[in-house]
Amino acid sequence: EAGVAQSPRYKIIEKRQSVAFWCNPISGHATLYWYQQILGQGPKLLIQFQNNGVVDDSQLPKDRFSAERLKGVDSTLKIQPAKLEDSAVYLCASSLMLESLNIQYFGAGTRLSVL
Amino acid sequence: AQSVTQLDSQVPVFEEAPVELRCNYSSSVSVYLFWYVQYPNQGLQLLLKYLSGSTLVKGINGFEAEFNKSQTSFHLRKPSVHISDTAEYFCAVRNNNAGNMLTFGGGTRLMVKP
Numbered sequence: 611e612a613g614v615a616q617s618p619r620y621k622i623i624e625k626r627q628s629v630a631f632w633c634n635p636i637s638g639h640a641t642l643y644w645y646q647q648i649l650g651q652g653p654k655l656l657i658q659f660q661n662n663g664v665v666d667d668s669q670l671p672k673d674r675f676s677a678e679r680l681k682g683v684d685s686t687l688k689i690q691p692a693k694l695e696d697s698a699v700y701l702c703a704s705s706l707m708l709e710s711l712n713i714q715y716f717g718a719g720t721r722l723s724v725l
Numbered sequence: 726a727q728s729v730t731q732l733d734s735q736v737p738v739f740e741e742a743p744v745e746l747r748c749n750y751s752s753s754v755s756v757y758l759f760w761y762v763q764y765p766n767q768g769l770q771l772l773l774k775y776l777s778g779s780t781l782v783k784g785i786n787g788f789e790a791e792f793n794k795s796q797t798s799f800h801l802r803k804p805s806v807h808i809s810d811t812a813e814y815f816c817a818v819r820n821n822n823a824g825n826m827l828t829f830g831g832g833t834r835l836m837v838k839p
Contacts, residue, residue, distance in 0.1 A: 613768075614768070641825065650734075650831070650832075651831055651832070652729070652731075652815050652817075652829030652830050652831050652832050653769070653815070653827075653829050654829070655826060655827065658825075658826065666826065701768060701769070703768075703769075705825060707825075712825065713771055713774070714771075714825070714827065715771075716761075716768035716769040716770070717768050718766065718767050718768045719768055
């Protein structure tokens with residue numbers, strides 16, 4: 611079974627530029643999550659999708675971050691404009707269902723450096 | 726609100742020695758508990774989970790953890806570590822009333838020395 615795919619693996623941009631990350635979840639997984647992992651910290655949930663609907667985006671900085679999952683499969687996370695403090699690893703995870711004991715499976719992440 | 730505290734940011738240990746990585750949580754309702762491992766430049770991989778039942782949970786790679794409700798702890802243990810166990814370990818809690826939302830601790834870096 612293929613895992614969660616993310617691209618790119620690394621991205622370096624200057625502050626005020628925009629950037630986008632892509633995630634392809636495990637086939638059949640209805641729930642998709644984006645996490646931000648700042649160096650030396652645990653992952654923090656940014657947004658949670660069930661199919662193509664947003665379940666929770668309470669911790670997403672909506673003035674600069676946006677995410678979509680238009681067809682209920684792949685998802686993109688965008689930052690515009692980026693700030694220095696956005697430097698982090700952005701992890702995507704997926705699970706079979708939302709209201710269940712299903713486990714979240716993580717991708718390898720995209721490491722973003724904002725200069 | 727729930728929170729997770731991992732008391733040690735780094736744990737150095739010699740190969741074949743036992744290790745314990747500590748995790749404490751706070752929550753006003755019952756929870757599910759997880760340990761994930763993150764190898765360099767990789768995503769998180771589930772080591773083990775506690776959902777209900779026996780408080781001693783066995784996971785992959787010889788790790789186990791014990792849920793202690795009175796102490797609100799879920800410490801991870803391994804009787805004999807290998808060099809390959811060098812990684813970052815994250816404890817996470819899920820409120821069983823929530824929609825699969827995980828709250829992670831800050832992580833503990835396990836450094837196994839030869």
